[in-house]
Amino acid sequence: MFQIYQTFFYQPIFNLLVWLVNVIPGNDIGIAIILLTIIIKGVLFPFSLKSIRSQRTLQQLQPKVEALRKKYGNKKEEMAQELMKLYRTEKVNPLSSCLPLLIQLPFFIAVYRVFISGLTNGSFDLLYPFIENPGTISPVTLGFFDLSKPNIILALITGAAQFFQTKMMVGKRQPNIPGAGDERTMAAMNKQMTYMMPAITVIIGISLPAGLILYWFVTTLLMIAQQHYTFKTHPAEKPAVVEGEVVEMVEKSEGKEE
Numbered sequence: 001m002f003q004i005y006q007t008f009f010y011q012p013i014f015n016l017l018v019w020l021v022n023v024i025p026g027n028d029i030g031i032a033i034i035l036l037t038i039i040i041k042g043v044l045f046p047f048s049l050k051s052i053r054s055q056r057t058l059q060q061l062q063p064k065v066e067a068l069r070k071k072y073g074n075k076k077e078e079m080a081q082e083l084m085k086l087y088r089t090e091k092v093n094p095l096s097s098c099l100p101l102l103i104q105l106p107f108f109i110a111v112y113r114v115f116i117s118g119l120t121n122g123s124f125d126l127l128y129p130f131i132e133n134p135g136t137i138s139p140v141t142l143g144f145f146d147l148s149k150p151n152i153i154l155a156l157i158t159g160a161a162q163f164f165q166t167k168m169m170v171g172k173r174q175p176n177i178p179g180a181g182d183e184r185t186m187a188a189m190n191k192q193m194t195y196m197m198p199a200i201t202v203i204i205g206i207s208l209p210a211g212l213i214l215y216w217f218v219t220t221l222l223m224i225a226q227q228h229y230t231f232k233t234h235p236a237e238k239p240a241v242v243e244g245e246v247v248e249m250v251e252k253s254e255g256k257e258e
Contacts, residue, residue, distance in 0.1 A: 006126075009110040013040070015131050017114060018124070022132050029119075030141025033211055037218040040107055047103050048223070052230045055169065057092045115212045119148075139211065147211035155205030158217040163198035165224050168231075170194055 016039065020032035041048070064086055072079040087094060117123065124133045139148035170193065205213045 005106065005110075009106045010113055011126050011128075013107070013110045014114050014123075014126055015128050017119075018127060018134060018137070019131050021137055022134055027134070027138070028141050029137060029139060029147055029211065030145065030214065033147070033214050034218050036111075037215050038222065040111075041219060041222045044104055044107070045226070048226055049230060052169075052227055054092060054094075056230065057090070058094060061086065061090060061092065111215055112208075112212055115148075115209050115215075119211075139209075145210070147214060148209050150206055150208060151210035151213065152206050154210050154213050154217065155202050158205055158213050158220060159198040159202035161217055161220040161224070162201040163194065165220050165227065166194050166197045168224060168227050 013036070017032055017036050020035050021027050021029055024031050024035075065083065068079060068082050068086065072082065119137050119139070124135075127133055140146050145151075201216070205216065
């Protein structure tokens with residue numbers, strides 16, 4: 001399993017980063033990390049786009065979900081069945097927003113390993129034959145910024161970017177409408193996530209090499225750009241949904257099954 005991971009994730013990313021360092025004027029590791037991040041996000045763009053769109057659609061369906069919860073109360077089995085009917089009707093898979101995140105995880109771990117061990121220990125024996133061995137790679141970018149050491153300023157900037165990205169994803173909650181249920185709990189959860197994610201980013205960021213945080217920062221900026229593009233091409237619809245409409249939809253679905 002480890003060999004598969006090393007062959008398909010770690011080694012390609014390690015070689016790509018070394019190649020970028022070799023071809024960039026001045027062999028600047030910082031610029032190489034930024035370009036590496038853009039390339040990885042470009043490869044994962046279709047999955048990220050699908051994830052953002054799924055999250056957006058699930059947000060739009062929230063009033064209908066709340067109406068169903070109000071209708072069925074503690075009847076968990078019936079509630080689950082009607083939720084599945086709703087998702088089938090709207091052609092959305094609630095798990096599809098999580099899968100792309102899992103796909104990105106091996107890439108992040110590979111980048112982490114490259115910065116933690118690959119560059120510092122000079123593991124150039126994993127280079128492909130066509131990649132020139134640089135001998136050593138300086139962790140300093142812009143002539144003074146050491147990316148091999150933690151940097152609290154970069155961690156704070158990344159946390160701020162994470163806050164903006166999370167705030168943008170959560171967006172403004174729709175006002176309470178008849179049949180939409182009590183959304184105060186959902187609003188509280190969204191608020192916690194908005195502040196918790198940036199805090200976690202900063203706490204973790206101040207203990208990691210600045211090179212990895214730079215990768216995280218650029219990734220967050222690209223996610224903001226992706227979200228802006230998705231929201232522009234996939235605008236949220238006003239949830240003009242009342243409880244009666246949801247109940248009527250459920251009754252029609254039940255009638256078809258009979």
